[in-house]
């Protein structure tokens with residue numbers, strides 16, 4: 001986890017009008033006045049070189065310690081939306097009011113469309129389970145989308161305030177995607193951070209929806225803690241993350257058993273993997289993030305078979321299940337998995353939610369899990385539940 005050294009008055013920090021905003025558990029980073037948009041991204045040239053070129057150009061423009069910020073999409077052959085801001089502002093965590101009553105980003109009731117339908121989603125899960133019986137596919141993350149259309153201009157400020165109030169342990173973010181669109185959400189999952197040589201990754205996999213009833217909530221947590229199906233799902237992710245980081249790190253440490261963590265809407269199995277970056281390789285946080293992405297927490301294993309199943313999702317994931325974050329001139333930075341999020345434009349919000357399918361998964365449970373994951377965004381919009 002990144003520690004902040006640059007501390008200013010937290011109350012100065014508002015996300016309004018920022019091109020990039022990330023509120024992490026212990027610091028907030030925001031950026032505006034874009035100088036360089038990395039639009040001439042070349043998927044065949046190493047990103048490292050492109051970033052170095054852009055940093056050099058930014059330096060010529062008088063930005064002494066440039067940052068690169070933005071988002072990468074799920075598909076690795078599609079361009080990221082990255083930029084170098086003229087000004088970056090880092091503070092200790094914003095003081096939140098703890099207000100649980102959401103400010104409404106809508107004046108009038110919006111219209112909702114689900115894709116795929118609930119029945120179609122369960123069919124996709126069934127097909128994936130069938131593939132697991134007839135091929136080497138072990139895990140795939142299948143997702144749904146919820147399109148919300150409003151007559152009002154959507155209040156992005158309210159949305160982000162609500163997300164941050166309700167997810168103090170997570171990463172609330174909003175980043176420009178061009179064409180007046182933003183990717184906005186509150187992710188509980190750290191893909192990777194690099195800070196003064198220390199590498200941290202915190203994969204999540206294996207989940208249960210929370211319940212309003214404390215006894216039922218505890219029962220679900222215990223069920224998850226003891227579920228061999230969920231531990232198997234979790235291990236597939238940890239093994240892949242460890243394998244990707246091993247050649248890039250020294251002194252890696254991986255706890256034997258996952259921890260149980262909670263968000264306002266979900267229980268998750270979580271493992272914090274740490275290590276020291278190999279000093280001989282001159283790696284940046286972007287190098288580490290690209291080496292890990294896409295992890296089986298949002299894609300599956302083996303990756304190529306999981307991607308074949310994901311093609312059956314009847315929509316484009318775009319930046320959902322990609323990553324959002326920043327990288328500074330020294331190569332330090334932090335990248336968060338873009339889940340519990342939505343693409344937001346003036347009158348439309350497209351929400352996304354996925355669930356990991358492994359042998360032993362049940363279509364109705366996965367449907368329920370994705371509905372619960374939508375709730376992170378829905379609650380920030382003032383809605384209690386979609387069931």
Ligand SMILES: C=C(O[C@H]1C=CC=C(C(=O)O)[C@@H]1O)C(=O)O
Pocket residue numbers: 141143189204205206207268296297298339340352353354355356357373
């Ligand atoms: C794909 C999502 O969550 C992933 C991250 C944590 C736990 C997950 C799970 O248990 O299935 C998912 O793999 C999502 O929130 O849309």
